[in-house]
Amino acid sequence: TDSSALIHGLTAEEIGTLTAKCTEAKAAAYCPYSLFRVGCTLLTHSGAFISGANVENASYPVGTCAERVAMGSAVFAGHRRGDFRAVAVATDAPEPSSPCGMCRQFLREFCGEDVPVVMVGRDGGEGRVVVRTMGELLPMSFGPESLPPREELAKVGEGRRKG
Amino acid sequence: TDSSALIHGLTAEEIGTLTAKCTEAKAAAYCPYSLFRVGCTLLTHSGAFISGANVENASYPVGTCAERVAMGSAVFAGHRRGDFRAVAVATDAPEPSSPCGMCRQFLREFCGEDVPVVMVGRDGGEGRVVVRTMGELLPMSFGPESLPPREELAKVGEGRRKG
Amino acid sequence: TDSSALIHGLTAEEIGTLTAKCTEAKAAAYCPYSLFRVGCTLLTHSGAFISGANVENASYPVGTCAERVAMGSAVFAGHRRGDFRAVAVATDAPEPSSPCGMCRQFLREFCGEDVPVVMVGRDGGEGRVVVRTMGELLPMSFGPESLPPREELAKVGEGRRKG
Amino acid sequence: TDSSALIHGLTAEEIGTLTAKCTEAKAAAYCPYSLFRVGCTLLTHSGAFISGANVENASYPVGTCAERVAMGSAVFAGHRRGDFRAVAVATDAPEPSSPCGMCRQFLREFCGEDVPVVMVGRDGGEGRVVVRTMGELLPMSFGPESLPPREELAKVGEGRRKG
Ligand SMILES: [Zn+2]
Ligand SMILES: [Zn+2]
Ligand SMILES: [Zn+2]
Ligand SMILES: [Zn+2]
Structure with a gap:
């Protein structure tokens, strides 16, 4: 049946649950x-669903997005790299953003x-969902391993604190 | 007794609990x-303690602080302006930061x-706590009421050279 | 005369120039x-005026403010701590923000x-200017000296990169 | 000859100039x-080269990257969408980041x-350069056109539990 098929390791039922929760x-x-509402839900390998929503600020750059609120909570709860099975995001745009x-x-x-990363449009619904992997959304990404060791950097550059 | 004295509306016991929780x-x-750990705990008028810690990123500006993780969770939980009684922050610096x-x-x-805002040094402890109000820490602040109505702004400036 | 009086080390003429430039x-x-325009001008001890304006983004938290655009340019130009005599900021709000x-x-x-920090309202004008020092606007600030040495932090906390 | 061949519309000479300038x-x-130095140079259709470098802060999330310093200066100089021919970035990592x-x-x-986007490793040099387009680096991006009109959003959600 459909519900046993896997999309990036997720069952249709799990995608349905993620869709509902982030919406x-x-x-x-x-x-x-x-006025643009965003919801995000993370699914961990341990089976936890952890959600967040955007929190804006009068100084626009100081606000934060739903994804970072959700991941901040998840990391605070002790989850780390390797613990996540999926990310789901819903917005108020008609098409998945x-x-x-x-x-x-x-x-x-x-x-x-x-x-x-499961992306869900305004009206939710499994049929309208778009899925891409982290690697597809952030190719050639800059991560922890991109930073050379501090000792090496200390030699190469100066980067010094002036003043 | 000491424990019934109020500091900015907080009992000594509440300050003690906040100190312990953010530590x-x-x-x-x-x-x-x-390598600089920070913990933050918010106390709501409803009696909830909501905490967070800093979550860094290989791209340093993308990381977030303990205070914003805690407040992001609190806002996601439904708390809004007027719901907070206190903020407490502990760091790994010897003196309260x-x-x-x-x-x-x-x-x-x-x-x-x-x-x-209750600030706690590395070794915690009520005696070493420094307390300041939000108004003292961010005087003349820029808040929601600082932004003129959009209709007024639309008239005053142009602000929208969209490419 | 008025123009020789110093306000935080600035002459009335310098405040006038700063007001005009940030506006x-x-x-x-x-x-x-x-739709909220902000302009910022920095005055260096070497007599340079360096300006910036806010640059927003469809993802609101990714945008930046006028002050950071101006200071980013100034630091890129080689200015460092101790090189600045004044900051001036003008907005589209009627009162200085x-x-x-x-x-x-x-x-x-x-x-x-x-x-x-010289703050200027929508209609500019020396008479409407409000001035506060950095220390008044960000008391008990968290700065470079607030971070304990890395070697000390490595011992105190763990802060470790989990896999 | 090589120098007349175009890579994403850039001549080898232009790539060489961009490489040198961002380095x-x-x-x-x-x-x-x-301690990780980053330089960025933008090339506009009008032939201007506009550069920036990273500016960090004791509160790590408050710092900014080289790319944003460069683009902030460019936008302040009046450049807008459609004005840019290329972005070049050099870091202290051995491989292009x-x-x-x-x-x-x-x-x-x-x-x-x-x-x-021209990416340049620690030792510069045309031969070591990696080039990707903005579309390749940020596929399915969230941009100005992703935000529905405010009037529509005002109807769909509420989004404004102001306290
Ligand atoms: Zn975001
Ligand atoms: Zn912070
Ligand atoms: Zn700002
Ligand atoms: Zn960056």
Whole structure:
């Protein structure tokens, strides 16, 4: 049956649950400036669903996105790289929207290239869902292993604190 | 007795609990870049304690602070402006450290000027705690009411050279 | 005469020039989302005026403020801590607005506590200007010296990069 | 000859100039925390080269990257979407590194999908350069057109539980 087929390691039932949960998470958004609600739900290998919504600020750059609220909670709960099976994001746009580049970068610290990102449009619904992997959304990414060891950097550059 | 005296509306017992909880929250920090652990706990009027820790990123500006992780969770849980009685922050510095300016701005969206911020040094302990109000830490702050109505802004400036 | 009196080390003429320049800088703002234009001008001890304006993004938290654009340019031009005599900020609000907390933190890395921040309302004009020092706007600030040495942090906490 | 061949619309000579300029820009980096210097140079259709370097902060998330310093200056200078021919980035890593996700998002507001991003390793040199387009680095991106009109959003969600 359909429900046993796997999409990036997720069953149709799991995609359905993720879709419902991230759509529900939107209701908690604080977005008086953009009016654009976003909800995000993470699924861990241990079976936990951890959600977040966007939290804006009068100084726009100080606000944060749903994906970072969800991942912040997950990391605080003790989850680390390798613990995540999927990311799901729902917005108020009619078509499924992707996470912004900043969130892709934030998620990438903890999610491998093969972790699927499930994107859900305004009206939810399994049929309207778009799925891409982290590796597809942030190719050639800059991660922890991109930073050379400090001792090496200390020699190469100067980067010094002036003043 | 001491324990019934109020400091910014907090009992000594509540300050003690906040101190313990934000110190404990530090243990969940993900800070392989700075090695500087920070924990934050919020106390709501409904009596809830909501915590967070810093979550760093290989691209340093993409990481987030303990205060914003805690407040992100609190807002996602439905708390809004007026719901907070206190903020508490513990770090790995020997002396109590204050929240960075970005976090003061993030907190300010939801905390009034009189909300106390309890700052705790590495070794915790009530005696070593420093307390300041949000208004003292972010005077003349830029908040929701600082932004003129959109209709007015649309008239004044142009602000929208979209390419 | 008035023009020889010093306000935080600035002559009335210098305040006038700063006011004019940060007001003029507003015209370059890219703010299709907030419609709120902000301009910032820095004055260095070497006599240079360096300006910036806010640059917003469809993902609101990714945008940046006028103050950080100006200071980014100044640091790129080689200016460092101790090189700044004043910061001036103009917005589209009728009354003078202060920099957001994130910008206070960004500026603080390079400006001492006594550096004046000149705030200018929509209609400019010397008479309507409000001046506060960096120390007044970001008291008990978190700066470079707040971070204990790495070797000490490595011992105290663990902050480790989990896999 | 080689120098007349075009790579994403750039001549080998232009790539050489971009490589040299972004490598040179690294020298202005303020990075006492990461010790990781990054330089960025933008080339506009009008022939201007505009550069930046990373500017870090004691509160790591408050710092900014080379790409955003360069683009902030460019936008302040009046450049807008459609004005950019290329982005070039050099770091202190031995292999060419890509911009972080936050910078990809910041650049994307002003650069079309076909704008090439030239990535340069520690030792520079044309032969070691990697080139990808904005569309390749930030596929399915979230841009200005991803946000539905405000009037529509005002109807769909509520998004404004102001306290
Ligand atoms: Zn985002
Ligand atoms: Zn902070
Ligand atoms: Zn700001
Ligand atoms: Zn970046």
